[in-house]
Amino acid sequence: MKKIVSLIAALVVIFSTFTVMNTAYAASYDSSKTYKLINRYSGKALEVYEWSTADGGNIVQYDDLGGANQQWRIIDVGEGYHKIVNVNSLKAMEVYNWSNENGANVAQWKDWNGASQQWQIVDLGNGYVKIINRHSKKALEVYESSKNNGANVVQYEDLGGENQQWKLVEVKPPETITVNATIVVPAGETFDGKGKRYVANPDTVGDGSQAEGQKAVFRLEDGATLKNVILGAPAADGVHTYGDALIQNVVWEDIGEDAMTIKESGHVVIKGGFAQHGSDKMFQINAPSQFDIINFTARDAGKMIRQLGGSTFKTSVYIEGSVITNMNEAIFRTDSSTSEVKMVDTRYSDVGRKWYNVKNVTESNNFEF
Ligand code: DGU
Ligand code: CA
Ligand code: CA
Numbered sequence: 248m249k250k251i252v253s254l255i256a257a258l259v260v261i262f263s264t265f266t267v268m269n270t271a272y273a274a275s276y277d278s279s280k281t282y283k284l285i286n287r288y289s290g291k292a293l294e295v296y297e298w299s300t301a302d303g304g305n306i307v308q309y310d311d312l313g314g315a316n317q318q319w320r321i322i323d324v325g326e327g328y329h330k331i332v333n334v335n336s337l338k339a340m341e342v343y344n345w346s347n348e349n350g351a352n353v354a355q356w357k358d359w360n361g362a363s364q365q366w367q368i369v370d371l372g373n374g375y376v377k378i379i380n381r382h383s384k385k386a387l388e389v390y391e392s393s394k395n396n397g398a399n400v401v402q403y404e405d406l407g408g409e410n411q412q413w414k415l416v417e418v419k420p421p422e423t424i425t426v427n428a429t430i431v432v433p434a435g436e437t438f439d440g441k442g443k444r445y446v447a448n449p450d451t452v453g454d455g456s457q458a459e460g461q462k463a464v465f466r467l468e469d470g471a472t473l474k475n476v477i478l479g480a481p482a483a484d485g486v487h488t489y490g491d492a493l494i495q496n497v498v499w500e501d502i503g504e505d506a507m508t509i510k511e512s513g514h515v516v517i518k519g520g521f522a523q524h525g526s527d528k529m530f531q532i533n534a535p536s537q538f539d540i541i542n543f544t545a546r547d548a549g550k551m552i553r554q555l556g557g558s559t560f561k562t563s564v565y566i567e568g569s570v571i572t573n574m575n576e577a578i579f580r581t582d583s584s585t586s587e588v589k590m591v592d593t594r595y596s597d598v599g600r601k602w603y604n605v606k607n608v609t610e611s612n613n614f615e616f
Pocket of ligand 2: 399
């Protein structure tokens with residue numbers, strides 16, 4: 248009895264310690280959200296200078312102006328590290344050219360799954376974090392404790408200075424809009440949600456359950472672009488595409504019946520963004536297509552991609568620079584012997600059997616954690 252009591256006591260201690268640690272961790276950042284990073288010493292915001300979208304675009308500090316070039320997604324890449332991705336450029340913050348030097352530049356680059364693009368975020372317990380590069384072990388700082396607009400952000404030995412401390416401030420969606428009827432984006436046009444959250448009217452569009460026949464929140468005609476949209480719950484049948492489509496920086500906070508369906512053939516590109524909590528499929532392919540998923544974060548679903556059950560048409564899937572976790576069945580499941588997948592620079596964990604019936608698989612520079 249005594250043994251059992253002390254065992255229970257020990258478990259309670261372990262469990263509550265874990266819960267406390269976990270809460271502190273979860274409270275600070277979440278891959279589905281966006282953040283600004285404010286420097287403690289200067290009060291200025293981390294940004295990609297002049298809205299660059301190029302590889303090598305510099306990262307500096309500037310007055311907090313609220314632009315997308317000052318917003319970041321902080322994405323768990325496993326092993327205790329995160330990548331820090333700019334919402335405007337969709338590029339990752341890195342220490343330039345693998346440098347280990349004090350004062351080496353920090354800039355943005357295409358996400359190539361490199362250790363110099365991975366950061367440890369250490370909670371300092373004072374409302375701030377320090378951000379340590381995985382490769383160099385040096386800290387992200389505003390160079391020479393400058394308070395100027397445009398002052399460079401670099402790495403330096405971890406000295407504990409206020410110019411090496413950052414506050415992560417969540418950027419909340421400015422508005423939540425109830426969608427009463429499918430929003431149609433006409434051929435060739437762009438719908439920019441500007442970070443707003445869209446939720447389906449459960450009575451007219453769909454309740455986000457596993458019931459078939461729900462309507463899409465967004466319908467993209469051939470050549471349409473959907474960007475900077477958050478799909479909140481209920482997300483009904485998500486996004487439907489009819490032909491070529493670009494879906495950029497779109498977040499599914501809670502996938503409905505599925506997140507997106509390719510209804511008619513085309514080249515569909517998903518770039519940046521995030522999706523989670525799908526009871527079954529995330530992306531459904533119902534017509535022969537080229538489907539590219541780039542810099543996406545996919546978490547917690549039955550499978551990430553499903554080609555229509557029993558169909559034998561050819562679909563080519565390309566996955567690059569993404570993070571995929573907690574898929575019950577697979578990353579891609581198909582019944583077609585001609586469909587194929589190529590995956591590069593991607594990190595994944597707990598993805599079931601990974602490729603389910605996929606006969607043609609090419610992979611390079613991926614990492615399982
Ligand atoms: O029998 O074909 O859920 O397109 C199953 C159905 C199902 C599709 C899918 C979709 O796979 O309706 O959203
Ligand atoms: Ca810099
Ligand atoms: Ca569906």
